[in-house]
Amino acid sequence: MPEGPEVQVVLNTLEANIQGRVIQDVQVFYDKVIENVSAKEFCSLCKNEQFRKFYRIGKYLGFELSTKDLIVHLRMEGKFYLYKRKPIDMKHIHVMFILDDGTYMCYHDTRKFGRMNIFDRIKDKHKLPVFKNVGYDFMDERATWKYFYDSIHHSKRQLKQALLDQSIIAGVGNIYADEICFASRLDPRSRCTRISKKDCEKLVFYTKKILNDSIALGGTTIRSYTSSLGVTGLFQHDLGVHDKKGEPCPICGNTIKKFVVGQRGTYICQNCQKRK
DNA sequence: CCTTAGACCTGGAGGC
């Protein structure tokens, strides 16, 4: 479910609720969630660690603990829930952290795609092995239009695939990629080689604007009925094209069409968005 | 180097 903005909202909420808490115990019910060490090792490495700092790079959540960095990727459906007592329905809970104030911090993930990694704490988080193929976060000042232009203009790929490429600018996912293309008046199927510097200025400007606006509204909630930690946002009301097949374009009134681009459902107003 | 299909998982929605 989450793209950069939703991950940021989750992070903000967790920071407000568990900063300073100490992990007293950890239980793992689906071992594959833990990626870089065994589940057993993960539990012992987390034990007695305190949540100190909270950060995000692209779609990754980072928790700086007393001596470790805990890195979580929620993938499609991962969520954190905080409970005052142990939940009765443990069906999709795969990891449970029991904190020193009695909170049960539960990792819930219907499709089991999410992953957790734990490392010895380091200062430069970008150097952690999980971030090897992750570029600059969309909030990073190094994520400029020039950098984006230099990264894509030799590529034969379609524009949308470049926007989704986490090794260039990290944090954009399928919904926001459609919205960025719509705001920039560009067809996501356009070839990167044909995207001008001027286009890149627009694309990076709207990437930052749309993702930051979404954070301010608590993120986007579609196809989701549960209100997990901070994931019931309001930005879905501001979407222009995504998930609006058959509806009129908010600018020109033309019918929004759906295509498949890079194996992802993609929504376009073919009147407003120019194919290059 | 690039693109594409498939894999990883579960459940909701819609067709019959």
Next chain:
DNA sequence: TGCCTCCAGGTCTAAG
């Protein structure tokens, strides 16, 4: 009600 197919906010891999 049941069965079937398609679809889903992500990413990695193998194969061409």
